[in-house]
Amino acid sequence: xxxxxxxPDVTNDSMEDRLYTVKYDDPGESHLDVKxxxxxxxxxxxxCVKVCPANVWREGEDGVPHIAYENCLECSSxxxxxxxxxxxxxxxxxxxxxxFKHG
Amino acid sequence: xxxxLETDTPxxxxxxxxxxxxxxxxxxxxxxxxxxxxNRGLEVLLVERGTSPGAKNVFGGVLYTPTIRxxxxxxxxxxxxxxxxxxxxxxxxxxETAVSLRPGEWHREPHNDSYTVLRGEFDEWFAExxxxxxxxxxxxxxxxxxxxxxxxxxxxxTDRPDGTxxxxxxxLAEGGNSLVSEGANLxxxxxxxxxxxxxxxxxxxxxxxGVIEDRFRLVDDxxxxxxxxxxxxxxxAFGGGFVYTNEDTVSVGVAYRIEDAVAADQSPEExxxxxxxxxxxxxxxxxxxxxxxxxxxxxxxxxxxxxxLVHDGAVIVGxxxxxxxxxxxxxEGTNMAVESGYHAGTAIARAAxxxxxxxxxxxxxxxxxxxxFVVQNLERYAWMMDAVEEDRDLLFEDLPRAFADAGTxxxxxxxxxxxxxxxxxxxxxxxxxxGWTGAAKLAFRYxxxxx
Numbered sequence: 014x015x016x017x018x019x020x021p022d023v024t025n026d027s028m029e030d031r032l033y034t035v036k037y038d039d040p041g042e043s044h045l046d047v048k049x050x051x052x053x054x055x056x057x058x059x060x061c062v063k064v065c066p067a068n069v070w071r072e073g074e075d076g077v078p079h080i081a082y083e084n085c086l087e088c089s090s091x092x093x094x095x096x097x098x099x100x101x102x103x104x105x106x107x108x109x110x111x112x113f114k115h116g
Numbered sequence: 117x118x119x120x121l122e123t124d125t126p127x128x129x130x131x132x133x134x135x136x137x138x139x140x141x142x143x144x145x146x147x148x149x150x151x152x153x154x155n156r157g158l159e160v161l162l163v164e165r166g167t168s169p170g171a172k173n174v175f176g177g178v179l180y181t182p183t184i185r186x187x188x189x190x191x192x193x194x195x196x197x198x199x200x201x202x203x204x205x206x207x208x209x210x211x212e213t214a215v216s217l218r219p220g221e222w223h224r225e226p227h228n229d230s231y232t233v234l235r236g237e238f239d240e241w242f243a244e245x246x247x248x249x250x251x252x253x254x255x256x257x258x259x260x261x262x263x264x265x266x267x268x269x270x271x272x273x274t275d276r277p278d279g280t281x282x283x284x285x286x287x288l289a290e291g292g293n294s295l296v297s298e299g300a301n302l303x304x305x306x307x308x309x310x311x312x313x314x315x316x317x318x319x320x321x322x323x324x325x326g327v328i329e330d331r332f333r334l335v336d337d338x339x340x341x342x343x344x345x346x347x348x349x350x351x352x353a354f355g356g357g358f359v360y361t362n363e364d365t366v367s368v369g370v371a372y373r374i375e376d377a378v379a380a381d382q383s384p385e386e387x388x389x390x391x392x393x394x395x396x397x398x399x400x401x402x403x404x405x406x407x408x409x410x411x412x413x414x415x416x417x418x419x420x421x422x423x424x425l426v427h428d429g430a431v432i433v434g435x436x437x438x439x440x441x442x443x444x445x446x447x448e449g450t451n452m453a454v455e456s457g458y459h460a461g462t463a464i465a466r467a468a469x470x471x472x473x474x475x476x477x478x479x480x481x482x483x484x485x486x487x488x489f490v491v492q493n494l495e496r497y498a499w500m501m502d503a504v505e506e507d508r509d510l511l512f513e514d515l516p517r518a519f520a521d522a523g524t525x526x527x528x529x530x531x532x533x534x535x536x537x538x539x540x541x542x543x544x545x546x547x548x549x550x551g552w553t554g555a556a557k558l559a560f561r562y563x564x565x566x567x
Contacts, residue, residue, distance in 0.1 A: 023398045025389045031317075031409035038167075064377045066315040066384040066411035087172065088411040089293040090313040090384075093306065093374050104165055104295060107275045108256040112166065115318045115365070115408045116173045116235035 028068050032084055036112040040082050044110065045069070045091075046101040053077045053099060061091040061100060087111050135161040135252070136468055137285040138272050140259045140296060142169035142243045143235075145434025145453035146289030150246035151187055152461025158468060160251040161281065162243060163274065165258040170239025173291075174412035176316045176358050176369040178341050179238065180451035181229040183458055188245040194237040196362035197339025198227035201332075204445070205396060207348025207357075208513075211520030212396035223338065232339050232360045232367070234318075262286065262300045262430070268473065269300070269429035284473045285429060285464045289457060292415040292435040302432060303423035308374040310417030312355055312442075315384040316369030317392075318362070319404035328361050331400060337363075345444060346516035348394050350387055351380055354508065356444070357391040359400060368392060368401060371414060384411065414449070416442045418501060419494035425485070426478040431460045439490055443497045444504070445565065452490045459484040496564070503561055510548065510558075518548035 047053050054077050061070040061078055067086045073079040087110055092102040104110075137153055139146045142164035150162045166172040178199055184190060200222050205214040222228050247253050263271035263280060271282035288297050292311070297303045321327040332340045345356040355372025370388050377384060392401055415421065415438040422438050425431060433439075434453035441448045463481035467473065485491050504511060526541040549555040 022403055023392050023401050025392060026406050026409075028385060031385075031406060034406055034408045035410065058378070060378040063380070063383065064313055064374055066313060066388075068383075068385075086409075086411040087293070088174075088313065088413050090311075090374055090377070090411070090413055092293075093308045093311045093413060094378050098305070102293075102295070104258045104260075107165070107258050108167060110172075112171045113174060113408060113410050114236050115362075115367075116170050116175055116239070116410065 028084075032067065035086065036114065037083060038109045038112065040085055040105050040110050044103045044105040045080055045082055045085055047078070047080075048099045048101050050077060052097045056097065056099075058096070060094040060096060064090045064094040066090065085111065133271075133282045133284070135159045135281070135283040137161070137287060137464055138163060138281055138283045139287040139289055140272060141165075141289040141291060141434075141436075142253060142255075143173055143239055143289060143291060143434060143453065144242060144450050145436075145457040146287065147239065147242040147246050148183070148187060148454040148457030149287045149289060149433060149461040149464075150243075150251040150457075151249055152458050153465055154246055154249040154251040155187075156461070156465035158465055160246070161283065162246060162251050162253045163257050163259055163272070163281075164243070164253065164255045166255060168236075168240050168255055169243035169253070170235045170237065173235040173239055174314065174316060174410040175233070175235040175450065176314060176360060176367050176371070177447055177450065178230050178360070179233045180448060181226075181231060183451065183454045184242070185226070185229065187454075187458065188242075188249075192241075194233065194241050196232040196234060197334075197337050198222070199230040199232065199341045200227075200334065200338035201340040203340065203342045205342065205344045205346075206516035206519055207344050207346040207394060207396060208517040208520050209348050210395060211348070211516070212394075213516065213519040213523060230341070232341070232362055234362060259290070259296050261296060264300075267428055269427060272296075284468070285431075287457070287460055287464070288430060288432045288436050289434050289453075290436050292413050292438075294432075294436040297423070297432055297436055302427055302430065303436070306415055306417055306421060306438065308378070310415065310421050310438075311374050312371045312414040312416050313374050313377050313384050313411065314369055314371035314414055315388045315411045316367060316409070317388065317406050318408040318410075319366045319368060319401060320364065320407045321366075321404050323403065324364060328364065328366065332361055334361065343447070344391070344394075344397070345512060347513050348396070348516070349391055351382070351390075352508070352512055353377065353380055353387075354505070354512075357397070359397065365407065366401065366404065368397075373416070374413070414442075415440050419491065419498040422491075422494070425482045426475045428475050429473045431464070431478055431481055433457045433460045439494070441493050441497065443500050443565075446493070446497075448493070455488055455490050456485055459488065499564065507558070507561075514548040518545050
């Protein structure tokens with residue numbers, strides 16, 4: 014017997030579906046980058062990947078995080094999380110990036 | 117306020133310029149500053165990088181409105197619901213122990229000046245109030261840096277063609293992700309112990325009519341503000357979860373320190389999923405559909421991480437100045453943003469009357485902020501973060517479980533007399549606290565919450 018009655022249906026969309034709920038204009042690639050790729054290659058903690066709420070930072074086979082720019086919600090957690098101050102984050106170009114309807 | 121010395125050399129701001137002041141960011145702090153300055157006759161340019169004010173903002177919370185009510189006609193503001201109930205829940209992984217407040221007074225205007233809002237709509241309305249009073253708003257324009265002459269800030273660089281705009285005063289209201297202020301060495305990048313990551317969803321109910329009222333026991337425009345902490349909310353991280361009712365949607369989210377997010381074995385998105393499916397939360401969200409997913413960082417460093425607020429020709433306000441209070445009971449920031457924008461705008465208007473732009477002439481802003489609820493409240497709880505950090509396991513794990521156990525024990529139905537259950541309940545809590553001594557120590561440590 015389960016300890017709790019079955020919890021009712023709660024939609025937990027996939028990240029892809031979630032991001033569909035947000036409007037993107039061309040985010041540009043320049044607003045997010047790594048300063049020194051060698052540092053990322055050496056980094057074993059990948060804090061950027063762990064903290065990102067939108068799967069923008071993904072651990073690649075080469076150990077270097079790969080960046081899915083188009084997912085970026087502009088929260089900038091990666092910038093604060095990186096222990097090596099190795100995340101370059103700029104405001105997306107004029108009119109670009111994410112737009113929240115509700116916010 | 118420090119008196120101005122008559123012998124000071126008057127500043128020589130560039131009066132060829134079209135504007136007296138440039139405000140970077142049309143969020144609540146920026147629009148409050150713009151509105152205040154426009155009201156006092158200054159030519160103000162409000163620069164916003166989003167397609168409209170609020171387009172880049174994320175908010176899960178309650179807007180407290182006493183200052184906004186003072187600044188402008190509040191009648192047609194896009195408010196979602198007034199807060200008729202505040203609830204604080206401790207969650208273990210399967211229990212909830214809650215305290216709920218529904219005072220009658222909150223149903224009567226002005227509803228304790230507490231409203232849920234959606235920033236996409238509210239910020240646009242608030243910026244329009246500044247525009248209606250004479251400010252100029254430009255959107256889709258990103259400020260990329262500041263213009264300096266010698267040590268004085270005399271304008272901004274934007275990403276527009278010929279994008280340099282000069283003005284005697286610059287108000288930096290760019291939010292917690294303050295790249296311009298950091299790039300100009302006006303503040304340091306906040307450390308990850310002092311910044312929270314928040315993931316939030318806005319949910320809609322396909323069955324719509326009356327669902328929110330029924331589910332949250334509400335009538336008309338009444339709404340709720342539910343806060344959750346403990347390991348059932350965000351694991352062992354420092355932070356919590358929340359549910360707020362909007363007019364016909366619900367905002368649900370989690371916020372916790374980045375320091376803890378990197379140590380956790382789940383991503384913020386997974387933490388949000390777990391919170392949404394907690395047995396105490398899931399029934400509130402049944403059959404709801406996600407209409408927006410968003411994320412943001414929140415500067416939670418408190419009084420100690422406020423940067424220098426005034427510089428020659430510039431001031432820093434709102435989230436960029438780290439003006440957020442999060443002590444678990446009080447979650448405030450937007451009201452502090454408005455208050456800081458108001459005081460900054462007032463100080464600039466006074467300095468402009470005397471044609472002065474130096475930091476000394478702008479000190480009226482931090483002085484007023486010191487005297488206001490903003491800094492007083494932040495300083496009142498400055499001790500608390502360290503205390504909570506030290507008691508983290510107790511507050512977030514042991515106590516939520518102990519209270520749930522005590523409640524279960526107190527109301528247990530068997531053939532024992534009540535005295536046995538009461539005794540067991542008492543022990544469940546006392547054991548977690550480390551006996552009467554532990555309880556007394558804890559009460560003493562947190563006495564400032566109530567005194």
